[in-house]
Amino acid sequence: MFDTSQFPKAKKYWYNGQFYDWDQAPIHPMTHGLHYGTSVFEGIRAYPTVKGPAIFRLKEHIDRFFYSAGVAKMSLPWSREEIGQAIKEVIKVNNLTSAYIRPLLFYAYGNLGLVPKFCPIHLVIGAWEWGAYLGDKAHEGVTVYILPWRRLHWSQLDMSAKLGGMYIQSTICGLEARMKGADEAVFLNLEGRIAEGPGENIFIIKDGLLITNDRRESILEGITRSSLLEIAADLGFKTSVNPISKEQFLGADEAFFCGTAVEVVAITQVIDASEGEPKKYLIGSGQVGPYTLKLKDAYHQCVRGQNPAYEKWLTYVYD
């Protein structure tokens, strides 16, 4: 019934403590979360290592999941340990060596008033093998589209939480960017500075200095972002957490996206549609730059357990 071509190797998912075949769907169409995006979620990756699959920064992802649940006023009927264990089980049951893992917590079937008074909270965990998020050519660098619409502001909604409904802005704008011939969108914030991609954080590099912004710029401060800040410092690169103006972005030597799904992907071209007629720019030479390449390699080694300094961030599935 359900085609798994976009979910390679997915055979079973975990739902409220039980495993279901991928084909089974025990959810009613009147589920509250389906109508209003009243859900919170996480995106986590596991990578192959010599000790079998390892989940990258599981603790930080579970902590953020609990934080998001709190923002959505959902109390979780499962502990951090139970969720961590269930995630490992999902990888084992599907026999995955690498995986994208999706825990989703939502108001389920009960009532359809906006206040989910009669809706229980359900938890689903799925995992499958997910390759390059922005496509197989993304390693050559991507073109981004600076949107005319501004990112939701931190004064309107807690942008540090992964709230399901909030992602409709990411979906609409991601589609718009692709319709305009770009690979991905970039949001400015209400202040007119660079915020983030629909599901990615942004770094720029200028004269050897790596700059990324923080939550005061209406972004989700990603776990990949903070890992890269540490990796960059260990590589001896200078880093700074500061706002990034649009002009700084367009005039950068290099820029890249980072995130669990996208990993590290160079931004090499920009279509700026934030005001007036869209204009095209190259970032630096328009090629993937040396800092981006070094960080990409270092991240690749880190998540695969090839650098003992970062083994602290790995949770092995078969311990």
Ligand SMILES: Cc1ncc(COP(=O)(O)O)c(C=O)c1O
């Ligand atoms: C809006 C947004 N920004 C940034 C990120 C990157 O965060 P992380 O590195 O924790 O995956 C994500 C992905 O979770 C996201 O959805």
